[in-house]
Amino acid sequence: MLNFATFCNCYETPLDLKFSAVYYFFVFKFNTNTVLNNAFSSFKVSLKRFYVPYAKPKHSTPARRIHPQPVLSPEYCPVEEDFKLFEEARKKYGVHSNEDEKSKMLKKESSHLLSELNVFLNNSESKLVCVGLDVFDNFNPCIRIQKPGLDHCVNFSYGSFIGFINSLQNIIESLRCHCEEKYELADYTVYCTISSDDCDEIPIPTAKFVPKNKGDNFHIHLASTTLQKLYNIRNFLVRKLKSFEDINFVFNGFIVDVVNVLNNKKKTCVENEDVVNVLCSRHQDDIILSELVYKFPNFVIGKIKDNMEDYGDRHLYI
Numbered sequence: 001m002l003n004f005a006t007f008c009n010c011y012e013t014p015l016d017l018k019f020s021a022v023y024y025f026f027v028f029k030f031n032t033n034t035v036l037n038n039a040f041s042s043f044k045v046s047l048k049r050f051y052v053p054y055a056k057p058k059h060s061t062p063a064r065r066i067h068p069q070p071v072l073s074p075e076y077c078p079v080e081e082d083f084k085l086f087e088e089a090r091k092k093y094g095v096h097s098n099e100d101e102k103s104k105m106l107k108k109e110s111s112h113l114l115s116e117l118n119v120f121l122n123n124s125e126s127k128l129v130c131v132g133l134d135v136f137d138n139f140n141p142c143i144r145i146q147k148p149g150l151d152h153c154v155n156f157s158y159g160s161f162i163g164f165i166n167s168l169q170n171i172i173e174s175l176r177c178h179c180e181e182k183y184e185l186a187d188y189t190v191y192c193t194i195s196s197d198d199c200d201e202i203p204i205p206t207a208k209f210v211p212k213n214k215g216d217n218f219h220i221h222l223a224s225t226t227l228q229k230l231y232n233i234r235n236f237l238v239r240k241l242k243s244f245e246d247i248n249f250v251f252n253g254f255i256v257d258v259v260n261v262l263n264n265k266k267k268t269c270v271e272n273e274d275v276v277n278v279l280c281s282r283h284q285d286d287i288i289l290s291e292l293v294y295k296f297p298n299f300v301i302g303k304i305k306d307n308m309e310d311y312g313d314r315h316l317y318i
């Protein structure tokens with residue numbers, strides 16, 4: 001094997017060594033370039049196999065853009081069965097709607113009377129009699145016998161209460177004598193019964209008031225002492241009912257004033273603030289009307305909305 005010392009001894013002078021190195025350098029570079037050129041030529045020949053020349057079409061036309069149309073899903077139209085299932089699910093899971101809240105508030109307001117007077121009929125204050133104007137019955141005077149906290153009650157108009165008073169003394173006597181009698185009133189059937197919660201207790205005679213209207217599924221028991229207290233104040237209750245006949249009530253005129261104000265402001269919805277503003281500006285001295293607005297706000301707003309719809313129908317083609 002030729003080592004470096006042997007390689008140097010082949011040349012007599014350093015100059016010969018330099019010339020030899022230059023010679024070998026050019027020989028190596030020439031051979032390298034030759035190899036690269038041959039490789040590049042072979043590569044170009046390979047590319048020609050995959051080259052396809054571009055040919056312009058004979059009748060070229062400008063490309064037209066295609067605008068994709070949105071794909072609409074089929075429209076869902078609920079049927080009556082769907083609404084029933086929705087209502088059942090809503091009630092099952094306790095979901096309350098705005099209509100439920102309005103109905104709840106109106107029902108709460110209907111349990112009260114306008115300009116009402118309450119008198120308890122027993123020492124435990126479990127029964128009371130209320131006298132006032134029934135807002136939901138065209139503001140007619142009425143008397144109610146009810147238990148606080150319950151929605152149902154025994155309701156009398158002026159005429160039916162007079163008929164009840166005429167039979168009240170006989171009902172009380174039947175209870176005292178433990179006689180099971182039945183009395184027919186205008187709107188109720190009164191059963192004099194002997195009731196007891198426990199066999200060891202003394203039977204208590206009570207009068208059971210059952211409404212004749214089949215839609216009212218309830219009954220109320222009144223003891224003889226409660227009925228006796230009611231009989232003792234009967235004259236006062238009758239005078240109180242008659243006093244409502246002298247009330248000058250301008251509710252319809254107030255509704256018209258509110259509707260006119262809303263129409264001038266071009267408002268299509270009514271709020272409690274609008275009602276109070278008209279009350280304070282035009283009817284501030286009417287005590288009964290003020291009590292109605294503040295005590296029965298949902299009832300008043302409902303009447304105004306009904307009048308607004310009638311107003312729109314009357315002026316539709318003007």
